[in-house]
Amino acid sequence: MTTNHKMIARDVSVFYGDKKAIDSVSIDVDMENVTAFIGPSGCGKSTFLRTLNRMNDTISIARVEGTIELDGEDIYASGMDVVQLRARVGMVFQKPNPFPKSIYENVAYGPRIHGLAAGKPEMDQVVEKSLRRAGLWDEVKDRLQDSGTALSGGQQQRLCIARAIAVDPEVILMDEPCSALDPIATAKIEELIHELRGRYAIVIVTHNMQQAARVSQRTAFFHLGTLVEYGETSEIFTNPRQEKTKDYITGRYG
Numbered sequence: 001m002t003t004n005h006k007m008i009a010r011d012v013s014v015f016y017g018d019k020k021a022i023d024s025v026s027i028d029v030d031m032e033n034v035t036a037f038i039g040p041s042g043c044g045k046s047t048f049l050r051t052l053n054r055m056n057d058t059i060s061i062a063r064v065e066g067t068i069e070l071d072g073e074d075i076y077a078s079g080m081d082v083v084q085l086r087a088r089v090g091m092v093f094q095k096p097n098p099f100p101k102s103i104y105e106n107v108a109y110g111p112r113i114h115g116l117a118a119g120k121p122e123m124d125q126v127v128e129k130s131l132r133r134a135g136l137w138d139e140v141k142d143r144l145q146d147s148g149t150a151l152s153g154g155q156q157q158r159l160c161i162a163r164a165i166a167v168d169p170e171v172i173l174m175d176e177p178c179s180a181l182d183p184i185a186t187a188k189i190e191e192l193i194h195e196l197r198g199r200y201a202i203v204i205v206t207h208n209m210q211q212a213a214r215v216s217q218r219t220a221f222f223h224l225g226t227l228v229e230y231g232e233t234s235e236i237f238t239n240p241r242q243e244k245t246k247d248y249i250t251g252r253y254g
């Protein structure tokens with residue numbers, strides 16, 4: 001594995017009240033490799049993903065133990081600015097969730113509150129660049145003032161990716177980003193993940209093993225809150241070391 005890690009999680013456990021949902025998970029995330037989290041429903045994939053940008057803070061009964069570093073900085077340190085952290089570690093959700101505002105405004109909102117564009121011409125550039133990177137520019141450039149919610153599901157999801165990109169993140173977390181999309185829209189998002197790889201560290205939670213195999217270079221298999229196996233995607237899918245991984249990828253459960 002590469003040593004150039006963007007994020008390093010060590011012995012991370014997550015509790016919801018007294019219930020332990022994640023048990024001592026250690027994982028590295030880097031720019032060169034897309035990381036996929038797979039595993040049966042309820043195994044803790046989303047819970048662990050949310051620890052990477054402190055989205056668990058929004059759940060009052062959730063508690064995180066262990067350490068998670070972003071470029072060597074402890075993201076759970078008391079001085080950490082969580083708003084800033086979530087710009088650096090952006091998130092795209094299962095259901096596309098554009099704001100009920102224009103396409104332009106959906107993308108411009110983040111850069112504006114983070115002070116990333118000095119005036120209108122600069123903001124126009126940020127919006128265009130973000131929409132281009134998200135593979136949506138050509139489809140929307142003539143209707144930037146239309147509502148983001150009027151786009152198709154797949155376009156809305158790419159708009160949400162543009163919104164994450166607009167604040168210049170280092171990491172993008174995707175929680176089942178295609179589960180509400182049709183196969184064509186799914187293929188577009190997968191293609192986009194390939195294009196974004198290397199520029200951002202990408203982590204994707206997916207129920208779809210074919211998708212994990214297609215888009216990722218590293219796969220982490222979770223089961224009942226533990227990380228059963230973690231390694232090169234090609235190895236996990238062709239030559240898993242653990243019996244449980246083998247059972248899951250051959251469809252014996254899940």
Ligand SMILES: Nc1ncnc2c1ncn2[C@@H]1O[C@H](COP(=O)(O)OP(=O)(O)OP(=O)(O)O)[C@@H](O)[C@H]1O
Pocket residue numbers: 016021039040041042043044045046047048059061207
């Ligand atoms: N807000 C919450 N409060 C209490 N328990 C929770 C909460 N969110 C998740 N859990 C529990 O934590 C465990 C892991 O759930 P999580 O959603 O992380 O799993 P998952 O692998 O992402 O599942 P799925 O694939 O179905 O989304 C489950 O037992 C779930 O019931």
